[in-house]
Amino acid sequence: MSTRLLIVEDDENLRETLADFLELEDFIVEQAATVAEAKPILESATIDLAVLDIMLPDGDGYELSQWIRNQSIETRILMLTARGLEKDVVEGFESGADDYVSKPYRSKELLMRIKALLRRPVAVVETNTIEINGRTVDWRSMTAKYNDDELHLTSRAFSILKLLLEHKNEVLSREAILDACWGKDVYVDNRTIDNFISNLKKQFDLTHDNSYYIKSVRGVGYCLMNERKNT
């Protein structure tokens, strides 16, 4: 797993020195001297971290940083610049930078800052939890909680609950539930489902005066209702 860095800096001497140093640390280093050169490299979406100088021949680092964020390009941004006044630093962060280092930089410190940024995920973590009548359901760990006490749900109960949620506000016949949660060629009494539904109702309080509730449709099956409330 190789990590790709991009250095945007117009002073060739400085850029090469830094690139050499970082390559020794096993990074793959791309280089750009201008904003125009940098953009296509960033658009290739393979850069894990970009080191930006402020003053560039055809623009400045703040604009480039903002451009990166506006494009939703997923990369970390470290500003490396001679301007160390507080207002410069603040402007750097405001343009979307993750870190700001003033020149002359101390190479070991810069390396540590780069590594610290790379430790942090770029993407936002997706949530695997859903809330039903105040209970929190976590599909990954197959747990459900109501104010810190765990509800007891078996894997079959989970699969039924999931099916109902995937088809909320839609009536599901007992046959459909059986097919989906037990399998097509399994021979089980329909009444078994009623027990699971009863259990779910009890644990999640799926009664009519809650925002989620289960409606039973006589002769057909069940329907998980979710009325959205007026806000």
Added chain:
Amino acid sequence: MSTRLLIVEDDENLRETLADFLELEDFIVEQAATVAEAKPILESATIDLAVLDIMLPDGDGYELSQWIRNQSIETRILMLTARGLEKDVVEGFESGADDYVSKPYRSKELLMRIKALLRRPVAVVETNTIEINGRTVDWRSMTAKYNDDELHLTSRAFSILKLLLEHKNEVLSREAILDACWGKDVYVDNRTIDNFISNLKKQFDLTHDNSYYIKSVRGVGYCLMNERKNT
């Protein structure tokens, strides 16, 4: 959504000043003057970012930072300290910090750095050692200790423990565990896994009344549970 910060700093004057400043920015600010005071607050797992001083009456910020990472407490760490030599900065990052600011700090810059850290998800740090229910596991040396006596763990036990940790709070089927720890084309009885799990449970006391515990999911597999906050 309120963001909670923790300031660990023994100089009361400085701490209060910083706290007031950050409260004006709508953060909820907790305070601690010592390592001993800080730990229980961090363990409550509600701190989004901790500002650590280095010199504390009963320890130092580096140790506290390492402790946070070893405990797998999910928080960002910003070191704020009078020691600005490069080796101090490097040591700060090596102990797991996400940012390092030297005193005297510039308040607007500090604020921007705090916000920059909060913009991103919490860092994933691979530490050499991790703590599970009071046992210390060292991945490099493949050893585990409980108050100075070594636990006996075989390499296969280690690989299963590691897999469970990498997927904590996620149910792993026996097949998935086999594929990951034995290999795709190895045919081993599923019950073998149960024995290793049983052994791990015994050695690490992975019972339900501990912060780490193994949940068995009937018909599916196992899940290493570890309390975490909902985001």
Added chain:
DNA sequence: AGGCTTATGACAAACCCATGACAATTCCTT
């Protein structure tokens, strides 16, 4: 061979969950 790791078998314990029973509800017929 010998020590250590790992796989398997065996047995008890725990746990689902499918089913039946009965009460409660709904629907339909009259």
Added chain:
DNA sequence: AAGGAATTGTCATGGGTTTGTCATAAGCCT
């Protein structure tokens, strides 16, 4: 509107499956 039939809610239970754990055999590396 009332009675009856069908359907659903829910509890209790037994059987069968799955899991916890110990004991033992099979590999495996020196």
